[in-house]
Amino acid sequence: MTALTLAAIGAGNRGADVYARYALDHPNEADYIAVAEPISERRERLSVAHDIAPEMQFASWEELLSKPKLADAVVIATQDQEHTAPALAALRAGYDVLLEKPMATTLADCVALVRAAEAAGRVLQICHVLRYTDFFTQIYDIIQSGRLGDIITVEHRENVAYWHMAHSYVRGNWRRADETSPMILAKCCHDFDILYWVLGEKVSRLHSVGSLRHFRPENAPRPDVPARCTDGCPVEAECPFSAPGIYLQHRPFRAVAGALGLPPDADLSPYLSWPLTTLAHGDTRPATLRKALEEGPYGRCVYHSDNDVVDHQVVMMETEGGTSVTLFMHGHSHEQSRTMRYDGTRATLEAKFAAHNEILIHDHLTGETETRRWFGGLDGHGGGDHRLMAGFLQTLRDGTRAPLTDARAALESHLLAFAAEDARLTGGSVDMEAFRKRALVS
């Protein structure tokens, strides 16, 4: 097999550590031959790892895409606000594109991307990695097989762990809706996508409530807590959100020691990557991390950041076939997981997608329960990250099949997320058919 040539646009966590990593593990499938990344440490790190020639290293996507087409495809893993422009330019330049989610931060841009890809006849695949996991493939197969009968209700929960909430949505990249996107889009476009795919039906009506309930100055445990955890905070030792606790002592990740058969107080540094890799361009040495906490955004007190995205939101939906669905998203979970329950006319399914996966199917007629349990891994979205990349490359090699998560398929989940945010802000109910029509004709 001849390896397809790829150019990385954005060499941060996802671009370098996830998708480009796949090429290092599968050199016969993909070869990174160019990179565009403004941060020189990141550009160099990816260039060294993939042996990219100096003339193929660019400081921005604008520079890379101004050259004649230089690879088979581009992988765009820039921040949310920086998706539409490089994706449109790449499609215009004749590239097939793998684009991170959310595909865009406005509905008009999402629609523009779908139209541009279809007009250009190019692959535009969105990184809805969950569809590629073993776990959600099983859920899809079970529901689609009819084993549960007609699905009457669904409860799907996106349980964001308290430390992940603090990392990404209070201190980190997705803390402000005006700089990135509302949390229901950033976090739950995956969940809407899974619900739409598994049920195979569009939503006809939705409502939503939610707010930023906890991570606000008035909820600080004492009035004298400093702006940074490292500035002598009097309650640092007892605060679950302590930055040194999370990033230097690895308090939330102690369970990993047990899973790996290590003593409870073992040094976990060699086993942890994200979120530690986010702090200092992948350098996770303790002294570097401490400096990053003292100077950078990840050392801020969670009660004194400049965050404004919600920490919980609930969306109630009715599908065209009459199924009632609730999506709960919140940032106060003890563990990172998605949990779900489907009640059908023939059986009930209860499931958990986490490091330890579980699917239970309770049959109404026999009273028996089928139990599936397996270890899904500590990161990589349960294997979805790498299988998505494998799927993208396979689509390019075939030259015919549309990818499982092409832009047209991804549009529905984004429509639902934008509608949910509208409903939350206005307190109203959204007629999805009218919402869809408005989005597609405007």
Ligand SMILES: NC(=O)c1ccc[n+]([C@@H]2O[C@H](COP(=O)([O-])OP(=O)(O)OC[C@H]3O[C@@H](n4cnc5c(N)ncnc54)[C@H](O)[C@@H]3O)[C@@H](O)[C@H]2O)c1
């Ligand atoms: N599919 C998933 O499950 C999943 C998970 C996490 C994040 N994401 C998404 O992936 C995207 C990237 O996230 P990340 O955590 O890797 O972010 P990141 O900030 O680590 O990486 C983004 C990179 O883009 C670079 N960049 C900025 N301007 C650029 C330009 N003009 N040209 C080229 N590069 C430029 C930045 O310097 C940065 O290194 C985000 O949209 C995020 O929402 C998806």
